Amino acid sequence: MHNDLIPVLKEDHAVLQELVHAVQSTGDFRQKQQLTNDLYLSLNGHMAIVEKTVLPMLRTFTGHTLPDTFSRQYEQMREQLSDLMAHRVDLPALDAALDLLCQTWTLQNERERLFLLPAIERALDTDERAYFALRSCDRLTREMRKGLFSMPSMLAPSMA
Numbered sequence: 001m002h003n004d005l006i007p008v009l010k011e012d013h014a015v016l017q018e019l020v021h022a023v024q025s026t027g028d029f030r031q032k033q034q035l036t037n038d039l040y041l042s043l044n045g046h047m048a049i050v051e052k053t054v055l056p057m058l059r060t061f062t063g064h065t066l067p068d069t070f071s072r073q074y075e076q077m078r079e080q081l082s083d084l085m086a087h088r089v090d091l092p093a094l095d096a097a098l099d100l101l102c103q104t105w106t107l108q109n110e111r112e113r114l115f116l117l118p119a120i121e122r123a124l125d126t127d128e129r130a131y132f133a134l135r136s137c138d139r140l141t142r143e144m145r146k147g148l149f150s151m152p153s154m155l156a157p158s159m160a
Contacts, residue, residue: 005053006120012046013109020102029091036088036098040081043105047074050112054120061123070116077104 019042023035051074055067080101087093 005124006117008049009046009054009112009117009120012042012049013112016042016046016105017109020105023098024102032091032094032098033088036084036094039101040085043077043081047077050074050116054116057123058119062119066115066119070111073108073111077101077108080104 016039019035019039023032023039026032026035050070055070058067080097084094084097084101087097
């Protein structure tokens with residue numbers, strides 16, 4: 001599948017952690033609003049990658065338990081993101097919404113590091129093994145077909 005998937009997700013984690021730190025440490029309201037926008041877009045982008053690429057793959061290779069758990073956690077974060085954007089003009093409410101979202105993301109980041117990334121590695125290994133097995137079967141089938149066509153016909157002499 002995608003050899004770049006895990007590095008992309010790890011890079012997302014690093015970028016999101018930097019944004020969380022920056023948004024929590026700034027005291028400037030305008031800068032906090034801009035960083036909030038950046039965090040919103042980056043987190044939505046990260047979740048979209050996972051939901052559209054990773055979770056369907058994991059459902060195929062590992063079943064529904066882990067992907068469904070992550071889907072529920074992402075739904076919770078989407079609600080928090082919506083709440084965050086609704087409070088962008090009120091500093092105390094924005095800070096409260098940011099605190100909750102940042103805590104949730106920090107926990108989610110650890111869940112992804114401990115559970116999601118290893119599951120992806122195992123699924124990619126399984127996917128890669130399946131791909132090579134299919135290629136091997138395809139190659140064997142072609143070789144067998146070549147052998148059948150190059151063999152002298154056993155029926156031809158007896159029919160004469």
